[in-house]
Amino acid sequence: MDVVLIGAGNVGTVLGRTFKQVGHAITAIWNRDSEKAKQLADELGTVAVEDLKELPQKADIFLLAVSDKSIQEVAHQLTITAGVLVHAAGAVSKEVLQGVSNDYGVIWPMKMIRSHMSSLGSSAIIIDANSASALQVIESLAESISRQVSRADDDKRLQMHLIAAITSNFTNHLYHLASDYAKEKEIDFSLFYPLIEGVIAQIKVQDPEKAQAGPAFRGDRVTIEKHRSLLADEPVLLKIYDEMTQSILHKFGHQ
Amino acid sequence: MDVVLIGAGNVGTVLGRTFKQVGHAITAIWNRDSEKAKQLADELGTVAVEDLKELPQKADIFLLAVSDKSIQEVAHQLTITAGVLVHAAGAVSKEVLQGVSNDYGVIWPMKMIRSHMSSLGSSAIIIDANSASALQVIESLAESISRQVSRADDDKRLQMHLIAAITSNFTNHLYHLASDYAKEKEIDFSLFYPLIEGVIAQIKVQDPEKAQAGPAFRGDRVTIEKHRSLLADEPVLLKIYDEMTQSILHKFGHQ
Known part of the structure; x- marks a missing residue:
């Protein structure tokens, strides 16, 4: 799958590495501090963009790995024409992504992630989606990096x-x-x-x-x-x- | 070493098994409920006694593995002519054993022990003694069943x-x-x-x-x-x- 990475903190960095290791392609990376985006892009062999508007408008997955309180604000600056937008937060409703992309959802790794980790390792992943097609893409992505994938809606999550x-x-x-x-x-x-x-x-x-x-x-x-x-x-x-x-x-x- | 086992609850049972496995001899077992003493004696190939007075008066170690509040009372019913008397409790002073034997101390396995366990397994063991000679015997016994043996006095323990x-x-x-x-x-x-x-x-x-x-x-x-x-x-x-x-x-x- 093609993944656009929005956020290069602990979660973005380690999920980016893990996705690449199992064969997905990271097509671009954005981070508020662009120096960190460049570093991760170099490591993962991809490009960093400084402005959210420069990100590809199409991808299989747009992964929003920013702090809980920034998710909604950053999401609404994106221009997505095709692809599933997901955030990675346990305690944030998927509905904050509504209106940005037709297909959206959540991919939440239940693990304390630190940027020094070389990959996600053993972790349950909790997923959710607003549509059957989005769920299929998210489930497939999650199952490529964890054997323990479960679905849970906002309340259950x-x-x-x-x-x-x-x-x-x-x-x-x-x-x-x-x-x-x-x-x-x-x-x-x-x-x-x-x-x-x-x-x-x-x-x-x-x-x-x-x-x-x-x-x-x-x-x-x-x-x-x-x-x-x-x-x-x-x-x-x-x-x-x-x-x-x-x-x-x-x-x-x-x- | 020759060990007399006083108490056949969780700690007595599992330490008894562990001592036997590493080559010590359990020479007798007492327990308030004598049925349990008999069962453990059968398992460990030794004898059960019904009365504390019937226990051998000599052994390398007398292990008092009874509940915290019974340690002092049971200890003072023993007649020991030679050997080191130890209890296995973390929160009880070794001094409750004073006057029963010249040499006494503590061997406290830092583990939640359940009677179904076939041996002690991985556990730190904290020891103490009232004399250099008692300490030597207790340390040697503890090191025969654990790689992590530390000394601590009553306060530290x-x-x-x-x-x-x-x-x-x-x-x-x-x-x-x-x-x-x-x-x-x-x-x-x-x-x-x-x-x-x-x-x-x-x-x-x-x-x-x-x-x-x-x-x-x-x-x-x-x-x-x-x-x-x-x-x-x-x-x-x-x-x-x-x-x-x-x-x-x-x-x-x-x-």
């Missing part, structure tokens, strides 16, 4: 985006708080990697509910108070500790 | 236990809440496994702080409000959502 935030951003924040605490106490955080990996291995074979353990799960208030006393000088972590502990106590009937 | 609760029990609780929500919305939770595994892969190569992403990290209040509106009928999850979001906003200077 936003629910998935919420679940993604809870399971990745929030868990990462717990690791962040815990590793800061470990640093302060001169404890090697890498000691906890096998434990952390064990949790993931568990939830893949049984419901997380059945995999729960620990003092709050057991209603062990003696140990909870020992932990809380360690956190007397750590108000941020203590607040999170209490909130999570209350929620676990509640879920397992200890209140 | 309790700090580690807190970090373990945050990084495993709390993250698992987030998976629990998220998978309940996914079930309710008929979303396949396995879609999120690559995302979750990606978080773990990231924190092993860079600080969790540097791996953070998502709406709260970006200070994206539009998306946060979209998520919050989805949770209008989910008070438990909304409370956790708000607490984690506030903490991330705060950490990354958006307040």
